[in-house]
Amino acid sequence: MLWAVLAYGLNVMLGYTGLLPLAHAGFFGIGAYTTGILTLKAGWSFWLAWPAGIALAALAGLLLGLVAFRTRGDAFSIFTLGVGVIITLVINKWDDLTGGNDGLNGIAPPAGLEEASRAIGLKLSGGFYLLALLTLALTVLIVARARASSFGLSLLAIRGGEDLARSAGVNVYTHKLRAMMLSTALAGLAGGLYATYVGFLGSAVTGPTTTFTVLLYLLVGGLGTLAGPLLGTALIYSLTQTLKGLQDYQYIVFGPLLVLLVMYAPHGLAGLWARLRANRPARAAKTEEVSGA
Numbered sequence: 001m002l003w004a005v006l007a008y009g010l011n012v013m014l015g016y017t018g019l020l021p022l023a024h025a026g027f028f029g030i031g032a033y034t035t036g037i038l039t040l041k042a043g044w045s046f047w048l049a050w051p052a053g054i055a056l057a058a059l060a061g062l063l064l065g066l067v068a069f070r071t072r073g074d075a076f077s078i079f080t081l082g083v084g085v086i087i088t089l090v091i092n093k094w095d096d097l098t099g100g101n102d103g104l105n106g107i108a109p110p111a112g113l114e115e116a117s118r119a120i121g122l123k124l125s126g127g128f129y130l131l132a133l134l135t136l137a138l139t140v141l142i143v144a145r146a147r148a149s150s151f152g153l154s155l156l157a158i159r160g161g162e163d164l165a166r167s168a169g170v171n172v173y174t175h176k177l178r179a180m181m182l183s184t185a186l187a188g189l190a191g192g193l194y195a196t197y198v199g200f201l202g203s204a205v206t207g208p209t210t211t212f213t214v215l216l217y218l219l220v221g222g223l224g225t226l227a228g229p230l231l232g233t234a235l236i237y238s239l240t241q242t243l244k245g246l247q248d249y250q251y252i253v254f255g256p257l258l259v260l261l262v263m264y265a266p267h268g269l270a271g272l273w274a275r276l277r278a279n280r281p282a283r284a285a286k287t288e289e290v291s292g293a
Contacts, residue, residue: 001129001132001133001135001136001233002132002135002190002193002194002197003190003213003214003217003233003237004136004139004217004229004230004233004234005135005136005139005186005189005190005193006024006028006186006187006190006191006214007214007217007218007221007229007230007232007233008139008140008143008186008229008230009024009027009139009182009183009184009185009186009187009189009190010024010183010187010211010214010215010218010229011143011218011223011224011225011228011229012143012146012155012179012182012183012186013179013180013183014215014218014223015218015223015224015225015228016147016152016155016156016159016179016224017155017158017159017175017176017179018158018159018160019076019176019179020076020077020080020215021064021068021076021077021080021180021183022077022078022080022081022084022208022211022212023064023080023081023083023084023087023211024084024183024184024187024210024211024214025084025187025205025206025207025208025209025210025211025214026083026084026086026087026088026206026211027057027060027061027087027183027184027187027188027191028057028187028188028190028191028194028205028206028210029087029088029091029191029201029203029205029206030053030056030057030060030087030184030187030188030191031053031054031056031057031187031188031189031190031191031192031195032053032191032192032194032195032201032205032206033053033091033098033104033191033195033201033206034049034052034053034056034057034188034192035049035050035052035053035107035191035192035195035196036049036104036107036195036196036201037097037098037104038052038053039107039108039196040104040106040107041097045110045111046108046109046110046111046192046196047110047111049192050110050189050192050193050196053188053191053192053195054185054188054189054192055185055188056188057184057185057187057188057189057191058181058182058184058185058188060184061180061181061183061184061185061187062177062180062181064080064083064180064184065176065177065180065181066177067079068080068083069173069176069177069180072162081208084206084207084208084211085207085208087206088203088206088207091203091206092203098201098203099201100203101202101203103200103201103202103203104195104200104201105199105200106199106200107195107196107198107199107200107201108196108199109124109128109196109197109199110131110196113127113128113131114127117130128197131193132193132197135189135190135193136230139186139189140226140230142182142186143186143226144226146182147226151175151178154170154175155175155179157170158170158172158175158176159224213236216232216236217229217232217233217236217237218232218268219232219261219268220232220235220236220257220258220261220268220269221233221235221268221269221270222267222268222269222270222271222272223267223268225267225268225270225271225274226270227269227270227273228268228269228270228271231268231269231270231273232268232269235269239257
């Protein structure tokens with residue numbers, strides 16, 4: 001579910017705004033490491049450190065956007081990829097703060113979560129699951145409301161063409177900055193919860209591999225759709241776990257799967273589902289005509 005939250009954040013930029021930032025895992029790492037450092041080294045409660053990580057990820061997204069949005073197209077993606085790599089390098093080199101290559105170990109569960117879980121008849125793992133589910137539900141609500149607002153409509157206009165959006169009165173630069181902040185805040189949201197759930201942080205999770213994995217979730221589920229990030233994450237993550245013992249052969253499964261998706265569902269699983277639903281009334285009407293004849 002945490003990876004779905006991360007995919008929803010990427011969908012704000014790629015699916016709604018039409019821009020592909022490749023530093024998404026870096027902002028996930030900012031949220032995760034901020035939460036871990038504040039709880040481990042500063043003695044903060046998780047419930048205070050988590051919002052701080054979200055805020056810092058959003059601020060970092062704003063700073064990136066101020067520079068990156070001066071570029072367009074492939075240059076934007078390449079620039080953000082470079083920033084993502086720099087974030088990982090900083091985490092690796094800043095040993096005193098981040099633990100460097102050794103990472104951060106011993107991040108405690110949220111205060112009160114175990115007691116609250118017991119009160120409703122759950123183990124700590126069940127409490128984490130419920131917290132992750134609530135986080136995912138909040139993410140879907142935030143994205144849905146943003147998508148239906150004038151802000152969301154402006155993002156879709158930008159996706160259709162920046163010059164056309166400007167001619168319609170949309171402040172393209174400001175809206176892209178707001179989209180970047182929302183996207184990176186959601187990445188920080190997922191990262192903070194990941195830190196306390198796993199209890200250990202290493203720099204590998206902040207690297208480009210994580211970004212491209214989440215991008216795969218999004219492409220499989222469907223860009224620019226509300227259900228797409230969840231569907232894509234559920235399918236690919238489930239397949240990954242099922243084929244865990246066949247690590248060397250996973251791509252033999254994923255390769256043909258992607259080819260089939262491109263051929264039969266170019267808009268992802270959500271697009272395929274929408275197309276099937278749209279065709280159902282037409283099939284029903286055709287059946288009635290045949291029966292009447």
